[in-house]
Amino acid sequence: MPNKPPTILVTDDEESIRNSLRDILEFEGYRVLEAEDGEQVFRILSDDTVDLMLLDIKMKGMDGMEVLSKLKENNFHFPVIMISGHGNIEIAVEATKKGAFDFIQKPPDLNRLLVSVRNALDQHRLSEENETIRSRLPGVPEIIGESRAIEKIKETIDKVAQTNSRVMVTGENGTGKELVARWIHEKSQRSNEEFVEVNCAAIPADLLESELFGHEKGAFTGASSQRIGKFEQADGGTLFLDEVGDMSPNAQAKVLRALQENAIIRVGGTEKITVDVRVIAATNKDLLEEIDTGGFREDLYHRLNVIPIHVPPLRQRREDIPALARRWLEHLAEKDITFAGISFSDDALEALKEQQWSGNVRELQNAVERLGLLAGGTTISGKEVDSLTLTGSRKPEGTDSLLESIDTFQGFKEASERLFLLRKLNENDWNISQTAEAIDIQRSHMYNKMKKYDIER
Incomplete structure (x- = not known):
């Protein structure tokens, strides 16, 4: 099917000018509409689509400048070429400020007019194509950074996105763990399905199970109707368990069972419901420490931590x-x-x-x-x-400086921990085993801490 010719609306209160412009433009293969005043312009635009307007400045009633302003107010984005027999620099500048593509004096030079028309239509077409491309792009912000750490994260995302492997994203608050999870989903074969997020820290422990697995009517006081949980909502897509380290022991046990069986049971129900969900978990906690203290299940940790991705802090x-x-x-x-x-x-x-x-x-x-x-x-x-900036003094080195520079408990705790490890490693001449024994932690945890805090000799 041949492409439809562009439609040009010629607006001028002189019929002879409209006829001349029509003849020139139709000879060049354009479809031409005519309007003799501003009111007729908006009647035409309510029924027809226009790609370009030639607009006279001096007209009876609503003049060209008023029409130009009203086009902008009503979100018409096609280009407008202003034409006037009384042109001067001030008027041309004003028209350009109001969004006119070009300004041509009467009587218009034929070649000048046609070049301007072609340029305006080309620019409009490119603008529409760019808008179409942008609308097809994922609405997920880009992961910004050229450091080796960020490049490695992007490479890992590209490798694991096409699989169904579970991913554990770790890092401090504010590092962008959710963004990593969203890009894994966006680049996966599940991208056309739902990305469902659950903030495990923000939901009270007694409501988290209902949030994850749903509930049947009458399952508990206030359950007046059946509710679909996040696992079912994410069926075919991705479930993002944010701050998974804050999940209650009961919820941990049920999540583990759901991952083992690829099925869930709603709270108050008995029927097993099969779900096809890719789970991505994130936490700002050291889950190995949580396992040691009984705060997190080791079997669930190994189920979730198939592909680990650590997002390092900005510092x-x-x-x-x-x-x-x-x-x-x-x-x-x-x-x-x-x-x-x-x-x-x-x-x-x-x-x-x-x-x-x-x-x-x-x-x-x-x-x-x-x-x-x-x-x-x-x-x-x-x-x-x-x-x-309120982030404090530059590059603090001692705990007094940390107290002055860091406002959050988590930030102070981690900065202090890094400082402590560096000091103890220096005291033990960077012997990892000896340092781990001296500070009473397992050697594997020592290596994890060094990796977390980017500690190298």
Whole structure:
């Protein structure tokens, strides 16, 4: 089937001008519609699709500038070429500011007019194609970073996404564990099915089982109707168990059974329901420690931890900070014109790299938004980074500095633990077995800690 010719709406209150433009454009193969005033323009647009408009500025009633403004208000995005016999630079500039593609004086030069028409239609076609491509792209933010750690995570995602293997994503709060899980789903054969998330830490223990497995009517007080749980909702897709280390012992036992049997039983029910679910779990806890203290089942850990992915904290991949900061500033500018035109100086990016970021990417995003709003000009300086970020002093080395620089208990605990391990390793001349024995932990845990905190001699 041949492509339909582009439709051009010629708007001018002089019939002779409309006829001349119609003859020229139809000879070039375009479909032409005519309007003699602004009111007729919007009657036509309510019934027909237009790819381009030629619009006279001086018309009776609503003039061309008013029509141009109203087109924008009503979200018409086709290009508009303004035509006027009384053109001057001021009018041309005003028309361009209002969104006109071009400005041509009467009587129009034929070649100039046709070149402008072709360019406007080409740009509009490319814009629509780009919009179509963007609409097909996954609505999952890109994983930003060029550090070896991030490259390794991306490589692992590419390898495991096409399988059904379970994945355990570990890392501190704010590092982007959910983003990793979403990309595994997005690149998998399950991407057209549901990605269902459960935050195990946010749901009370007595309600978590009902949330995961659903319940039958009358199963407990308040269960007035049957409810489908997250396992059933994710059937065919992916179930993301966030903060799985906070799951109650009862829920752990039932999740283990569900993974073993690929089936669940609703709370208050007896019927086994088969489910096809890929499970991705995430935690900010050291589950091996939780196993030692009885807080987490070892058999469930081994069921979930088939493919481990560790997302390191921001302070261990400082080279990613400039790209993350610039991308978040661009994202803010796309959503809010307040941030348009603002950028970071080189010394500002260096200053950002020096901060501790105990809250990781989430804290960096908050800081970038604060800097964009409160910085004095269009370029954010290093001094402004130092004065407006709340992450504390740079690269602390002792516990007193940690107390001054880290606000969260988890951040302080982990920074202190890393400092302690480094000191003990130095005291034992980096003999791993000897250090593990001296601080009374298993050697395997020592290796896990060193990997977690990126500790190398």
